[in-house]
């Protein structure tokens with residue numbers, strides 16, 4: 295992918311936007327971009343630099359993403375505090391072409407890495423609740439105030455962030471919610487010797503700035519949390535608005551990453567905000583159990599991934615009402631006129647509360663309360679799914695042990711609540 299039209303190869307200490315941003319290390323990547331931690335010499339703080347691939351379709355996508363991010367950034371900042379903030383954007387020309395770059399506030403690790411870090415065990419429910427609240431606050435603002443559907447909610451696109459401003463000193467403050475060194479190649483393809491030299495170069499570049507400005511600098515490793523997640527402040531923000539769209543101007547017919555895709559998208563029956571609520575429920579399950587809720591497999595046995603996906607949904611949620619099953623443009627591919635799947639005839643029904651108890655050893659109380667929270671979000675009828683606003687009022691989110699004092703303190707929760715008087719969040723006390 296590091297060729298004409300593809301990614302831009304970045305080296306530690308590379309400069310961007312006329313020297314304003316200095317690359318520090320790779321934070322992550324996606325199909326569209328690589329994302330680097332960079333030092334902003336103008337504000338003496340750390341930022342995330344999302345460097346888009348350069349081919350025309352990626353430029354187009356980045357322009358769209360900048361558009362969406364701008365409307366988030368121009369909105370009420372206290373209400374959009376669970377959505378990533380755009381700081382700046384510019385073009386960067388390299389050997390592979392011209393790349394649009396987005397400067398975003400620097401956040402911590404994504405939830406998929408948190409799940410991995412926790413050995414796919416499932417997080418304590420108090421932490422799941424805290425993450426769910428952040429996602430819902432973000433979605434409520436996105437849906438109700440901006441009229442935007444994210445369309446690609448998944449653990450990779452939800453990032454942890456620290457109670458103390460992480461842009462200030464992610465390495466020394468000990469508050470950066472970075473769990474461990476990123477896996478794989480973090481430097482864009484350099485051998486360790488060259489990497490060492492480049493790191494020294496970067497250190498010097500930042501040290502110079504530090505001297506001038508009397509601030510910190512350097513590129514030491516991020517502090518590590520212990521081998522458990524007890525001490526992590528469970529707050530997060532939604533990122534990656536590359537596929538987001540205004541509800542009245544849907545961009546694509548096929549949206550969402552497979553496992554988080556809503557049934558109406560598979561059936562091509564049209565979609566709205568409630569597709570995000572479906573994905574949200576899948577994420578909540580994954581956080582609580584460490585397992586992906588739906589993992590359809592295609593091929594081999596005479597049915598495709600889509601049909602297997604629908605079958606798995608019905609094994610968990612019961613039969614899809616016939617009216618809904620046959621209403622999509624794609625329905626005839628999967629359902630007969632009675633509303634039964636054409637190729638997968640025998641379904642093994644395993645309801646959510648039983649699944650939580652049998653496979654994940656939830657207590658009966660936890661299982662029934664958690665399923666009561668999730669099941670309405672997984673309604674086959676999109677219009678029946680609760681909105682993010684409604685969901686925030688659900689008793690499961692607000693029960694007494696939901697936010698223990700050690701995870702979120704009174705003052706940080708108040709901040710989340712500013713300007714959201716209609717969304718009172720109770721703090722355990």
Ligand code: ATP
Pocket residue numbers: 321322323324325326327328329342344378398399400401402403404450451453533534535536
């Ligand atoms: P996709 O293939 O999912 O569309 P993408 O190319 O649009 O991905 P993003 O999802 O925006 O890229 O970012 C890729 C990864 O980079 C994220 O999963 C995350 O790990 C990291 N990342 C993105 N934004 C930030 C940020 N603001 N702070 C820290 N890390 C970030």
Ligand code: MG
Pocket residue numbers: 324450451534
């Ligand atoms: Mg992404």
Ligand code: MG
Pocket residue numbers: 324326534535536537
């Ligand atoms: Mg994207």
